[in-house]
Amino acid sequence: MKGMNPWLLRRPDPLATARIFCIPYAGTGASMYNRWPSSIDGVELVPVQLPGRANRMREKAPTTYEELAVDLVAGLAPYLDRPYGFFGHCGSALAAYQAAVQAEATGLAVPGHLFASSQVAPQDGPTGRFLELDDDGLTDELRIMIQERGGNPTPD
Known part of the structure; x- marks a missing residue:
């Protein structure tokens, strides 16, 4: 239009x-x-x-x-x-x-x-913290999240 x-x-x-x-x-x-x-x-x-x-x-x-x-x-x-x-x-x-x-x-x-x-809410979510992590820090955080949810992350 x-x-x-x-x-x-x-x-x-x-x-x-x-x-x-x-x-x-x-x-x-x-x-x-x-x-x-x-x-x-x-x-x-x-x-x-x-x-x-x-x-x-x-x-x-x-x-x-x-x-x-x-x-x-x-x-x-x-x-x-x-x-x-x-x-x-x-x-x-x-x-x-x-x-x-x-x-x-x-x-x-x-x-x-x-x-x-x-x-x-922005103050409640981990998103901002994740944006500040380097690759190794993000990998560690994701591994912890997966373990907390009962997953079994494979080692590096």
């Missing part, structure tokens, strides 16, 4: 009372939300298409959630004109969080809700 916002698969409903922007998880496109209803009790569910996926495959994918959030919030800014929230599943929960941070940092309306599905 000519003139269509690349972040969206369809134009948001101008009569919606509120919106939830649904960000797809790693490796998928916005079409993953095709079977979801377009709205629930007047709240519109708006699938978000990320760069580097589906019809945006030729675009460079951002390398950090912060980088993604800057572009995402700029692209969605015209549609943040009513109460809204972000929904993210798994890794996209982190993208949703960063988008909320970016909206506030740029002086735009902040989301009323942030829905994080299948993701632990």
